[in-house]
Amino acid sequence: MLAIDGLAKRFGTATALDGVTFQVRPGEVFGFVGGNGAGKTTTMRIVLGVLEPDAGCVTWNGDPLDAGVRRRIGYLPEERGLYPKMRVGEQLVYLARLHGMSRQAARESVLRWTGRVGLADRRGDEVQKLSLGNQQRVQLCAALAHDPDLLVLDEPFSGLDPAAVDTLGEVLRERAAAGIPVIFSSHQLELVERLCDRVGIISAGRMAAVGTVDELRSGSAVCYDVTGPPAGWADGLPGVRVLTTDGIRTRVELEPGTDDQKLLAAALAAGPVHAFGPYRPPLTELYRDAVADRPGIPGTGVAAS
Known part of the structure; x- marks a missing residue:
């Protein structure tokens, strides 16, 4: 289980995170939603060790995250993180091996995942020659190829066509069914509502609500x-x-x-x-109410995580 407890982070005079707390349980797909600058990416970067928090901690199965644990995380950054002139298959094998896979195991995994996401005929292409949507598929393969114990995905559906969105949704549910905790951020709230077991809404660096969609509706x-x-x-x-x-x-x-x-x-x-x-309000409406802190939608700490 991934536990995020009381994270605080400031950049100069700006407060990015203020006591962020939630958990992502084994076999759970957790949707992390919020506006631009709300703190989603900062939280994810702290989980990955890219940033250090000013306060609070992140634990995995009760222990602080170390390099060994982070090596077992599948991470997809919001920004493109690929080598543009490197060929797709070669790059994915290289990235999988950085996570500890043997060359043979990495090749087999890359063949499987590129086939799954529709890139079987693009393995020999340079990344820079792919469309933005196909580059996103490559990043998804990079997050999945080393068979991670935890998936942390920042806007994974960005740039994907409807068929690719459906495929990724199936993959996330399959990974969760295998006991893998999955956390992803997205502005596509209809997708979040459809795919996620629980949702965390962050606003201005604070958790405005955490729970299942039905739990969030219960306060309406x-x-x-x-x-x-x-x-x-x-x-x-x-x-x-x-x-x-x-x-x-x-x-x-x-x-x-x-x-x-x-x-x-x-x-x-x-x-x-x-x-x-x-009338069952959709997540889009629940999100607006939570961020606006209107009466009827619980604030910080809704539905114990």
């Missing part, structure tokens, strides 16, 4: 979508506040203790009801 107000009755049908209903309406679909918020069956009965009395059900 109870809302319902009702489709069919004409505009204004819910105005004045006790315990009901109209949030949005377009004349066909109305979204309402219920005060605690309000009977949703009475809400449905009122809708039926006003006209035909074509759809009625609770």
